[in-house]
Amino acid sequence: MTEVVAPDRLIADLPEGAVVTDADILAAYRQDRAQDPDAGTPLALVRPTSTAEVQTVVRWCNEHRVPLTTRGAGTSLSGGSTAVDGAIMLSTEKMRSIDIDTATRTAVVQPGLLNAEVKAAAAEKGLWYPPDPSSFEICSIGGNVATNAGGLCCVKYGMTADYVLGLEAVLADGRVVRLGGKQIKDSAGLSLTKLFVGSEGLLGVITEVTLRLLPPQASASTVVGSFASVHQASEAVLAVTARIRPAMLEFMDRASINAVEDMLKMGLDRDAGALLVAQSDAPGPAGAAEVEIIQRAFEENGATEVFATDDPQEGEAFTAARRAAIPAVERKGSLLLEDVGVPLPQLPPLIDGVAAISERRDVTIAVIAHAGDGNTHPLIVFDPADADEHDRAQLAFGEIMDLAISLGGTITGEHGVGRLKKAWLPDQVGPDVMDLTATIKNALDPHGLLNPGVLL
Amino acid sequence: MTEVVAPDRLIADLPEGAVVTDADILAAYRQDRAQDPDAGTPLALVRPTSTAEVQTVVRWCNEHRVPLTTRGAGTSLSGGSTAVDGAIMLSTEKMRSIDIDTATRTAVVQPGLLNAEVKAAAAEKGLWYPPDPSSFEICSIGGNVATNAGGLCCVKYGMTADYVLGLEAVLADGRVVRLGGKQIKDSAGLSLTKLFVGSEGLLGVITEVTLRLLPPQASASTVVGSFASVHQASEAVLAVTARIRPAMLEFMDRASINAVEDMLKMGLDRDAGALLVAQSDAPGPAGAAEVEIIQRAFEENGATEVFATDDPQEGEAFTAARRAAIPAVERKGSLLLEDVGVPLPQLPPLIDGVAAISERRDVTIAVIAHAGDGNTHPLIVFDPADADEHDRAQLAFGEIMDLAISLGGTITGEHGVGRLKKAWLPDQVGPDVMDLTATIKNALDPHGLLNPGVLL
Numbered sequence: 001m002t003e004v005v006a007p008d009r010l011i012a013d014l015p016e017g018a019v020v021t022d023a024d025i026l027a028a029y030r031q032d033r034a035q036d037p038d039a040g041t042p043l044a045l046v047r048p049t050s051t052a053e054v055q056t057v058v059r060w061c062n063e064h065r066v067p068l069t070t071r072g073a074g075t076s077l078s079g080g081s082t083a084v085d086g087a088i089m090l091s092t093e094k095m096r097s098i099d100i101d102t103a104t105r106t107a108v109v110q111p112g113l114l115n116a117e118v119k120a121a122a123a124e125k126g127l128w129y130p131p132d133p134s135s136f137e138i139c140s141i142g143g144n145v146a147t148n149a150g151g152l153c154c155v156k157y158g159m160t161a162d163y164v165l166g167l168e169a170v171l172a173d174g175r176v177v178r179l180g181g182k183q184i185k186d187s188a189g190l191s192l193t194k195l196f197v198g199s200e201g202l203l204g205v206i207t208e209v210t211l212r213l214l215p216p217q218a219s220a221s222t223v224v225g226s227f228a229s230v231h232q233a234s235e236a237v238l239a240v241t242a243r244i245r246p247a248m249l250e251f252m253d254r255a256s257i258n259a260v261e262d263m264l265k266m267g268l269d270r271d272a273g274a275l276l277v278a279q280s281d282a283p284g285p286a287g288a289a290e291v292e293i294i295q296r297a298f299e300e301n302g303a304t305e306v307f308a309t310d311d312p313q314e315g316e317a318f319t320a321a322r323r324a325a326i327p328a329v330e331r332k333g334s335l336l337l338e339d340v341g342v343p344l345p346q347l348p349p350l351i352d353g354v355a356a357i358s359e360r361r362d363v364t365i366a367v368i369a370h371a372g373d374g375n376t377h378p379l380i381v382f383d384p385a386d387a388d389e390h391d392r393a394q395l396a397f398g399e400i401m402d403l404a405i406s407l408g409g410t411i412t413g414e415h416g417v418g419r420l421k422k423a424w425l426p427d428q429v430g431p432d433v434m435d436l437t438a439t440i441k442n443a444l445d446p447h448g449l450l451n452p453g454v455l456l
Numbered sequence: 457m458t459e460v461v462a463p464d465r466l467i468a469d470l471p472e473g474a475v476v477t478d479a480d481i482l483a484a485y486r487q488d489r490a491q492d493p494d495a496g497t498p499l500a501l502v503r504p505t506s507t508a509e510v511q512t513v514v515r516w517c518n519e520h521r522v523p524l525t526t527r528g529a530g531t532s533l534s535g536g537s538t539a540v541d542g543a544i545m546l547s548t549e550k551m552r553s554i555d556i557d558t559a560t561r562t563a564v565v566q567p568g569l570l571n572a573e574v575k576a577a578a579a580e581k582g583l584w585y586p587p588d589p590s591s592f593e594i595c596s597i598g599g600n601v602a603t604n605a606g607g608l609c610c611v612k613y614g615m616t617a618d619y620v621l622g623l624e625a626v627l628a629d630g631r632v633v634r635l636g637g638k639q640i641k642d643s644a645g646l647s648l649t650k651l652f653v654g655s656e657g658l659l660g661v662i663t664e665v666t667l668r669l670l671p672p673q674a675s676a677s678t679v680v681g682s683f684a685s686v687h688q689a690s691e692a693v694l695a696v697t698a699r700i701r702p703a704m705l706e707f708m709d710r711a712s713i714n715a716v717e718d719m720l721k722m723g724l725d726r727d728a729g730a731l732l733v734a735q736s737d738a739p740g741p742a743g744a745a746e747v748e749i750i751q752r753a754f755e756e757n758g759a760t761e762v763f764a765t766d767d768p769q770e771g772e773a774f775t776a777a778r779r780a781a782i783p784a785v786e787r788k789g790s791l792l793l794e795d796v797g798v799p800l801p802q803l804p805p806l807i808d809g810v811a812a813i814s815e816r817r818d819v820t821i822a823v824i825a826h827a828g829d830g831n832t833h834p835l836i837v838f839d840p841a842d843a844d845e846h847d848r849a850q851l852a853f854g855e856i857m858d859l860a861i862s863l864g865g866t867i868t869g870e871h872g873v874g875r876l877k878k879a880w881l882p883d884q885v886g887p888d889v890m891d892l893t894a895t896i897k898n899a900l901d902p903h904g905l906l907n908p909g910v911l912l
Contacts, residue, residue, distance in 0.1 A: 194650035
């Protein structure tokens with residue numbers, strides 16, 4: 001941008017209070033949870049309540065060639081909603097309507113509603129919205145769709161993309177498109193709905209999503225296993241997934257166990273090298289059979305302790321412990337949060353390799369993982385006041401992505417590329433896929449106004 | 457095309473026999489199962505065996521601006537692989553390799569392998585590839601991916617798109633891209649894998665797919681219900697899906713029951729107004745509970761006869777009867793085959809509306825449906841020698857799509873738009889989505905060489 005455009009017309013065209021230019025408020029919208037130190041300062045914050053208001057914002061941006069960052073709840077761990085100097089920050093936080101249709105088992109939702117609120121609204125009508133990022137209580141459904149977010153139940157129930165039947169988006173030129181709908185099957189035209197899921201704000205502003213809901217999940221049984229070594233635990237994961245599809249299969253290493261125990265004091269085994277938390281929600285004897293398979297897989301791979309329960313309350317305590325790992329580790333220092341994934345058999349070498357990087361770079365790396373689908377979150381801990389440690393953490397961050405790529409994996413399983421990982425994307429997908437990506441981006445947003453700095 | 461290009465260079469650059477210009481052989485490749493009378497005659501048929509050979513073909517086409525139609529097994533019911541005058545017909549029939557990886561539970565498959573062959577190869581390794589179009593014994597996996605094909609088990613297990621983890625494609629300019637991979641979760645970059653699924657050959661030639669496999673399906677119980685009226689049967693469908701997610705829920709009306717009985721002579725009730733065939737594959741008591749729910753839903757909606765069996769053989773006979781419906785009805789005359797879908801609660805008005813169209817246009821319309829997901833196949837029967845009846849059938853064909861659109865549904869649930877339905881696509885999705893579709897097509901294939909005449 002060569003000159004600053006005053007948003008007077010935008011302020012005039014939107015309801016009073018929708019456009020905010022107060023510096024203190026803007027400051028709170030500069031960063032997301034990735035805490036990018038290079039975050040810019042937006043020209044203005046806009047909080048529309050309707051698709052029509054989003055159109056007004058996008059049209060104004062298009063007319064004045066002002067870039068626009070879309071932000072849900074600001075929980076991006078990869079810098080997907082970090083502010084850009086002189087750009088509009090469009091927050092969807094006031095777009096919070098939901099309409100549950102029990103006949104079609106769908107929810108039509110505005111993007112600002114939190115994942116937990118979607119789940120709760122569905123549950124009130126006896127239905128279930130499965131995707132469950134660990135941050136489900138604080139992340140928005142729009143952000144979930146924009147990043148194709150995952151969670152703990154993905155191993156059996158799939159990603160956000162698997163639940164998006166349709167959506168509405170405002171394109172870069174201000175036009176509104178409605179893609180897909182309430183029907184479960186639709187092969188009419190290109191798969192544009194799926195293209196917009198995971199597009200990280202690059203192709204349009206998502207203003208509404210139609211989500212598929214399921215009948216309620218059956219009550220789950222939980223199996224917890226302690227292992228002396230990380231390696232044994234990752235072998236146990238393979239032994240489980242070779243036989244069944246558990247409803248959850250989560251991994252914590254010693255550093256994360258201890259961080260959680262420091263915070264929650266729930267009696268976790270601080271000496272364990274790794275902990276696995278698995279669930280089966282298969283009903284009746286089928287569930288009992290799955291629990292037995294999981295127990296045996298744990299025992300045959302050297303578990304020092306195995307605990308099984310069909311009490312949902314007890315099970316939820318362990319799930320909550322796993323969910324608490326990121327905030328618990330965050331209390332030990334600043335975090336660089338990885339999201340690397342590999343084909344399942346590569347899980348042991350990935351976890352071994354992360355340990356080697358931790359040793360070589362002399363930084364603490366706590367590892368948690370949605371182990372059942374090969375998606376890991378190495379959490380690199382560093383003291384932001386220690387410049388040398390910060391540099392070593394940065395090196396480790398890159399080396400872990402290099403490692404995942406070398407194992408045939410991905411730099412991001414569920415958080416998106418954002419700003420923090422974009423330097424590694426070409427290494428994973430290659431120049432032709434980068435070019436294809438840019439071709440589509442340029443075709444849909446020729447002036448590059450939507451979420452600049454992200455992904456490309 | 458203004459002048460005819462001789463494929464000499466193409467013949468020289470490919471192995472002997474890969475390029476065919478024999479008129480008799482070309483004639484056999486003009487039409488697919490849609491039997492479009494306006495099919496053209498290709499310049500040449502090319503049957504490559506490798507990605508590199510596909511590249512040679514696409515590069516030659518790009519250099520000489522010769523269009524290219526990609527064809528799998530030629531079973532398209534919407535004209536997706538119909539020949540174009542002067543174009544290259546690229547058949548993938550000789551690209552038949554498959555590699556099953558039990559550790560990652562994936563299959564890496566060339567596009568020419570048949571769906572049934574993928575299923576069989578997976579089963580040999582104790583795994584299951586769910587998608588099951590009725591034509592699974594004769595349709596290619598490449599065609600399945602290009603149309604996002606469905607089938608009978610979709611109601612519980614999803615579409616082809618849900619099983620495509622990665623793919624390789626040759627772009628219009630001859631470059632090869634590899635999208636996705638064997639990992640279950642991957643949020644790195646735009647969802648290009650999903651964009652190519654269902655793209656009907658418009659964006660590239662798919663040369664390899666990586667498919668997700670599941671543990672084997674549990675043995676299924678089958679419930680068959682006879683109903684006096686179509687309306688009662690469609691109400692029974694809603695009563696089932698309101699409570700459970702069956703593994704199959706298929707519908708046949710009287711005309712299709714009788715056509716199948718004429719062909720198979722298996723003792724179906726010729727006087728029934730409609731037949732439902734449902735399955736549960738939930739294990740043990742959960743399965744028994746589902747069977748009971750289905751039986752009760754049938755009885756409470758006026759079933760005249762309900763038959764349940766947990767003998768897989770007996771169940772398969774009814775599934776086979778349902779699968780035989782299209783060839784059975786085809787023996788009565790030429791077919792115009794619909795694939796319209798609606799949100800489930802609109803199923804009864806859709807089926808009623810089709811009956812009204814049948815009466816108004818005085819043509820036989822047999823209706824079968826993947827009723828559990830609202831996807832119906834009205835089969836319009838006509839005598840091709842009767843010009844007036846042919847015209848009335850054509851009118852009915854359009855009116856059924858208009859009806860589906862008016863009910864908030866889709867003109868195609870699983871067959872793709874192809875040539876036969878493209879006139880109705882704008883009515884369903886609107887001008888802005890058509891424009892968005894064309895924008896992406898033009899960005900990826902600026903000379904419009906890939907599958908011209910299809911979809912756009």
